[in-house]
Amino acid sequence: MQEHFANHQTIDVKLQPDRAISKIAAAIGEPARVRMLYCLLDGRARSSTELAVVAGVSPSTASVHLHRLKTERLVKVFTQGKHRYYNLEGPNVASALEVLNVVAAGSHDKFVPNTSSRLLTARTCYDHIAGRLGVVLHSRFKAFGWLSTRKDENAYDVTLAGTKAFEALGIDLIAIRTLRRRFAYACLDWSERQPHIGGALGAALLKSALKRKWVVQDLDSRALHITRLGHREMLSRFGLHIEEIQGGSRRADS
Structure with a gap:
């Protein structure tokens, strides 16, 4: 177990959120994936083809991006017939995206x-x-x-x-x-x-x-x-x- 020492206290770095936050930030921090996430903020499910158009990437590239977002639990997928549809994982993800807009002092209009x-x-x-x-x-x-x-x-x-x-x-x-x-x-x-x-x-x-x-x-x-x-x-x-x-x-x- 790796330990850090500060003010004579031992801290187990496994309990720190650094790595998890860094992975999520990296997943969000790509323009195509950002467009996909903000497109899903309306609560509607969309196919990978639709999200590829929104992101301005090819369908194959969109699939890679969506896999990354799903791995980090930012989106969820459900299958209906031959089609796969994506939604935000939940309200917490939506809230985080809204707050990021405030931090960025911009909009995603x-x-x-x-x-x-x-x-x-x-x-x-x-x-x-x-x-x-x-x-x-x-x-x-x-x-x-x-x-x-x-x-x-x-x-x-x-x-x-x-x-x-x-x-x-x-x-x-x-x-x-x-x-x-x-x-x-x-x-x-x-x-x-x-x-x-x-x-x-x-x-x-x-x-x-x-x-x-x-x-x-x-x-x-x-x-x-x-x-x-x-x-x-x-x-x-x-x-x-x-x-x-x-x-x-x-x-x-x-």
Whole structure:
């Protein structure tokens, strides 16, 4: 066993995350693989052929890249008939990619076909609502006292008032608490530099909005279109005006 000595303490390097982090960083740190990963941020499964087009590489090269991403548990694959489809491994990978966007102080709008303004207004962050809409909803829910901060300042629980409000939207809080993922947390939005709601609660909110036809997701991107019904309902329920979503300017501070 190799040991390092610092301040008269012995540290087992096998317990350090250096090697694992380096391998993951190396897997992400290749332009073609980055394009593939960000393309999968909308939560949809895609074939290796589709991802090859997104990455701008040949199908054989795409297969090599996808094997590397799968080895590092960044993507998962499932087979349907003769086809193999790829998804992000899970919400943790999606969150890491979003945070990397903040660190890079840039955006990946160039990886999707829609205009940046639509993505900035409302989009999916893996399986929850992001963009200006997600940030404003997060602020509203906190102002209404629906969310309470847990010991982990990044994590939320739901208050009694919040329980009534979310259940009125058809969200089964008891059921989503049983899921093997974080219940609710502040997910830093890469474009607004402010948090939106992530976790099982965030995913349930997106499902509710889609089911109620408040938003409609683009077929070929992460952009969400807010319907007229959505504007009316969010104004009535949350006091949210359209100008707050579409007229909000992107913050330059982090």
